[in-house]
Amino acid sequence: MLKEFFEKYFVNPIKYNTGYNPVNTLVYAIILGIATLIVYKVLKKMKIKIDKAFFRALIPYMVFGAFTRALTDAGVYPRTYITVSPGIYFLVFSIAFPALIISKKFFKDWRGVFLWFGWGLVMVDFAAMGANLEKMHFNFTVLKYFIPFLILAELAIYLMTKKLSIVRENSYLFYVHFYDATTTFVGVDFMGYWEQHVLPRLLIGLTGTAAVMYLLKFTVLYLALWIMKKLEEEGEDRELLDFIRMVIFILGFAPGTRNLLRMLLGA
Numbered sequence: 018m019l020k021e022f023f024e025k026y027f028v029n030p031i032k033y034n035t036g037y038n039p040v041n042t043l044v045y046a047i048i049l050g051i052a053t054l055i056v057y058k059v060l061k062k063m064k065i066k067i068d069k070a071f072f073r074a075l076i077p078y079m080v081f082g083a084f085t086r087a088l089t090d091a092g093v094y095p096r097t098y099i100t101v102s103p104g105i106y107f108l109v110f111s112i113a114f115p116a117l118i119i120s121k122k123f124f125k126d127w128r129g130v131f132l133w134f135g136w137g138l139v140m141v142d143f144a145a146m147g148a149n150l151e152k153m154h155f156n157f158t159v160l161k162y163f164i165p166f167l168i169l170a171e172l173a174i175y176l177m178t179k180k181l182s183i184v185r186e187n188s189y190l191f192y193v194h195f196y197d198a199t200t201t202f203v204g205v206d207f208m209g210y211w212e213q214h215v216l217p218r219l220l221i222g223l224t225g226t227a228a229v230m231y232l233l234k235f236t237v238l239y240l241a242l243w244i245m246k247k248l249e250e251e252g253e254d255r256e257l258l259d260f261i262r263m264v265i266f267i268l269g270f271a272p273g274t275r276n277l278l279r280m281l282l283g284a
Contacts, residue, residue: 031098036213045103049264056114057260063121067260074128075113077135079267082109083274084142090284093149102213102272112138146282154283162203163277170195170231183242190265194238197273198230200280208280234269241265 026040037045057067065071082105089100099108116134120127146153174192178185201217204210205227212218212227220229245258 031101031104034096034101036211036218037215039215042215053261053264057257060260061256063118065117065121067256067263070128072263072266074132074135075263075267077132077139078109078113079271080274081135081138081142082106083271084139084278085109086275087278087282087284088142088146090279091146091149091154091282092152092284093145106271156208156281156283159203159208159277159280162207163199163280166203167196167199170199173231181239183239183246186246187238187242187262190238190242190262190269191235193266193273194234194269195231197269197276198234200273200276201230202227204276204280210276210280238265 026038027044030036030038030041060067085094085100085108086102086105088094089096089105094100098104113135117131120131120134124130171192174184174188174195177191178188184191201212205212205221212221217227217230217233220233221227223229242262245261249255249258
């Protein structure tokens with residue numbers, strides 16, 4: 018019974034690419050929350066400051082995860098439980114975290130070493146793509162839709178920074194999540210893709226357009242950041258909240274970049 022339940026809600030959605038369901042979505046969200054707290058505590062114990070320099074050092078690992086996922090869709094890498102979501106996050110973590118520990122332990126300029134190791138991983142993906150060009154079906158038509166809608170979306174955020182303090186104080190999060198929303202909107206409405214996540218899929222079905230992602234992203238993000246602001250005012254750990262903001266950024270940048278690369282590769 019337990020085996021059948023696990024296969025139905027966790028194995029088969031990955032195996033048959035049927036998208037997320039309410040059960041695995043909830044479980045993955047709980048795992049993400051617990052993992053975020055554990056990783057934060059480990060970083061604190063390692064005396065790693067959650068600052069802009071650390072954030073910049075993580076960017077190539079986000080790109081690596083997104084690029085690897087897109088190349089999996091393109092058939093360059095085999096489709097396995099660790100090369101698609103959510104397993105790709107565990108794959109990236111299993112590489113990035115040991116690299117971080119080794120860099121911190123053995124190098125004075127550990128941020129630089131960690132950063133360039135991450136870009137090295139991205140170069141591996143580029144090499145893999147170059148060796149499999151026959152599998153690529155590049156489609157730059159997507160840019161005809163993506164660029165103008167992205168400009169409009171980011172302009173909307175810019176205008177909101179003039180009126181809403183929460184948007185102004187966290188503009189980079191709204192910018193990156195509207196970037197992600199744009200990739201979904203363009204992919205679903207113009208390029209023939211479909212949404213894998215439960216709530217977005219439901220709302221797209223009800224409204225008939227993936228443009229609803231902008232409203233969904235804004236509402237959820239604004240509410241989350243409003244709650245975090247209240248917690249900060251009540252004396253909650255500022256560095257923990259900054260780390261959570263970093264996780265929120267990753268959850269927008271990584272899937273958005275994967276979506277864009279996938280469309281460009283014609284996967």
